[in-house]
Amino acid sequence: xxxxxxxxxxxxxxxxxxxxxxxxxxxxxxxxxxxxxxxxxxxxxxxxxxxxxxxxxxxxxxxxxxxxxxxxxxxxxxxxxxxxxxxxxxxxxxxxxxxxxxxxxxxxxxxxxxxxxxxxxxxxxxxxxxxxxxxxxxxxxxxxxxxxxxxxxxxxxxxxxxxxxxxxxxxxxxxxxxxxxxxxxxxxxxxxxxxxxxxxxxxxxxxxxxxxxxxxxxxxxxxxxxxxxxxxxxxxxxxxxxxxxxxxxxxxxxxxxxxxxxxxxxxxxxxxxxxxxxxxxxxxxxxxxxxxxxxxxxxxxxxxxxxxxxxxxxxxxxxxxxxxxxxxxxxxxxxxxxxxxxxxxxxxxxxxxxxxxxxxxxxxxxxxxxxxxxxxx
Amino acid sequence: xxxxxxxxxxxxxxxxxxxxxxxxxxxxxxxxxxxxxxxxxxxxxxxxxxxxxxxxxxxxxxxxxxxxxxxxxxxxxxxxxxxxxxxxxxxxxxxxxxxxxxxxxxxxxxxxxxxxxxxxxxxxxxxxxxxxxxxx
Numbered sequence: 367x368x369x370x371x372x373x374x375x376x377x378x379x380x381x382x383x384x385x386x387x388x389x390x391x392x393x394x395x396x397x398x399x400x401x402x403x404x405x406x407x408x409x410x411x412x413x414x415x416x417x418x419x420x421x422x423x424x425x426x427x428x429x430x431x432x433x434x435x436x437x438x439x440x441x442x443x444x445x446x447x448x449x450x451x452x453x454x455x456x457x458x459x460x461x462x463x464x465x466x467x468x469x470x471x472x473x474x475x476x477x478x479x480x481x482x483x484x485x486x487x488x489x490x491x492x493x494x495x496x497x498x499x500x501x502x503x504x505x506x507x508x509x510x511x512x513x514x515x516x517x518x519x520x521x522x523x524x525x526x527x528x529x530x531x532x533x534x535x536x537x538x539x540x541x542x543x544x545x546x547x548x549x550x551x552x553x554x555x556x557x558x559x560x561x562x563x564x565x566x567x568x569x570x571x572x573x574x575x576x577x578x579x580x581x582x583x584x585x586x587x588x589x590x591x592x593x594x595x596x597x598x599x600x601x602x603x604x605x606x607x608x609x610x611x612x613x614x615x616x617x618x619x620x621x622x623x624x625x626x627x628x629x630x631x632x633x634x635x636x637x638x639x640x641x642x643x644x645x646x647x648x649x650x651x652x653x654x655x656x657x658x659x660x661x662x663x664x665x666x667x668x669x670x671x672x673x674x675x676x677x678x679x680x681x682x683x684x685x686x687x688x689x690x691x692x693x694x695x696x697x698x699x700x701x702x703x704x705x706x707x708x709x710x711x712x713x714x715x716x717x718x719x720x721x722x723x724x725x726x727x728x729x730x731x732x733x734x735x736x737x738x739x740x741x742x743x
Numbered sequence: 744x745x746x747x748x749x750x751x752x753x754x755x756x757x758x759x760x761x762x763x764x765x766x767x768x769x770x771x772x773x774x775x776x777x778x779x780x781x782x783x784x785x786x787x788x789x790x791x792x793x794x795x796x797x798x799x800x801x802x803x804x805x806x807x808x809x810x811x812x813x814x815x816x817x818x819x820x821x822x823x824x825x826x827x828x829x830x831x832x833x834x835x836x837x838x839x840x841x842x843x844x845x846x847x848x849x850x851x852x853x854x855x856x857x858x859x860x861x862x863x864x865x866x867x868x869x870x871x872x873x874x875x876x877x878x879x
Binding site: 570571572589590591592593610611612613614615676677 | 831853856857863864865866867869870872873874875876877
């Protein structure tokens with residue numbers, strides 16, 4: 367069993383993030399709060415409730431080194447939370463948005479964070495020590511619709527975004543005074559803040575869930591048309607692979623290694639994608655338990671009934687019971703998974719990750735015993 | 744599973760497209776006479792949908808696909824010789840067929856839809872719904 371722990375925290379969870387030592391998890395239980403739970407003697411206890419937002423908290427990220435939580439909400443605000451003793455103290459970050467904030471991520475060096483919004487822009491926030499506040503610089507151009515996902519390249523400067531306009535874009539977020547100059551010759555070769563490096567026009571439908579591979583060589587994101595896109599050589603002439611699969615669309619992805627990606631979404635079951643030796647990506651299998659019904663697409667009984675009615679008209683004498691209702695036995699999640707997070711481990715190889723979804727569960731997965739996947743780790 | 748690099752396809756003018764469709768139509772009639780309905784369907788689906796906004800071209804192509812589709816008697820058998828690369832485009836035409844409301848067309852489309860969904864999965868249906876650019 368790849369799912370090693372399942373816990374029901376709330377009726378529904380929008381997003382989650384782990385503390386640096388992974389002893390605590392922060393999530394939004396589909397309301398305007400952030401709940402932090404700690405594992406104490408094999409039981410999860412609620413230890414903090416962060417209450418500052420007025421509307422749904424759509425994104426949470428917990429920085430691994432500096433132990434800061436950033437939360438963004440539909441109320442168009444963002445707070446950076448610092449732990450001072452037993453309390454979490456919020457600092458408002460004025461994003462200057464006129465639409466909801468949808469997603470957030472700390473940069474690798476944790477000196478910046480990016481916020482995607484429904485205002486068709488991305489805010490890059492950095493800390494200004496002189497005035498003791500966080501400043502927001504907005505990338506206003508290029509996006510034609512809501513920004514659904516943001517992902518930092520390991521170099522702390524490039525940012526990839528996905529949008530409901532179907533495109534994935536990579537921008538430079540170079541900020542003078544915050545980022546060190548890469549070139550020694552001067553500022554002319556450094557890309558300016560907000561400059562678009564590349565625009566990937568691979569999907570004709572909403573794009574979600576963009577992530578970079580650990581080295582930053584490969585980019586992956588998903589489309590709402592049940593496709594996943596892998597891009598190598600991100601730059602003027604990118605090498606893209608469009609992988610179509612037979613299941614319901616994904617919402618988020620995670621690079622477990624350079625050659626393995628886990629996708630999560632509406633099938634409530636993590637999907638494993640891997641690249642073979644020639645670099646060709648394909649779907650390997652589902653990670654969790656899955657009972658495939660032989661007569662038709664797997665589904666809960668409501669879905670099967672609908673299919674039965676759909677085909678019932680043309681059956682002329684055949685009963686519509688031939689499409690059996692089949693409930694997935696033993697599946698970890700029973701509703702859409704919308705968030706997947708890496709669980710850092712001591713040692714080099716990543717093997718564990720967590721998922722949260724609309725069923726309000728957080729599930730921890732371990733690839734340790736998945737023998738057929740070992741070659742990709 | 745399907746994987747491929749993106750290609751930029753040049754859109755021709757309507758006359759050229761209609762001519763190509765007429766050429767396809769003749770080929771399809773010939774294949775049907777030779778009792779090769781699956782080959783006929785493949786021929787019909789090739790080069791579809793026409794890269795154009797001209798509704799006449801899209802309708803002309805639909806007529807040709809419809810002709811081949813209705814000639815299929817053995818739906819189950821068809822799938823053993825239809826390559827997966829045709830699944831997504833076939834699904835789009837099935838929905839066009841279902842939207843006609845014509846009883847024999849709908850019956851055939853439903854029969855094929857059931858088998859196609861078994862083969863290609865829900866992802867295929869999603870792709871036919873989500874693609875608002877390459878419509879049939």
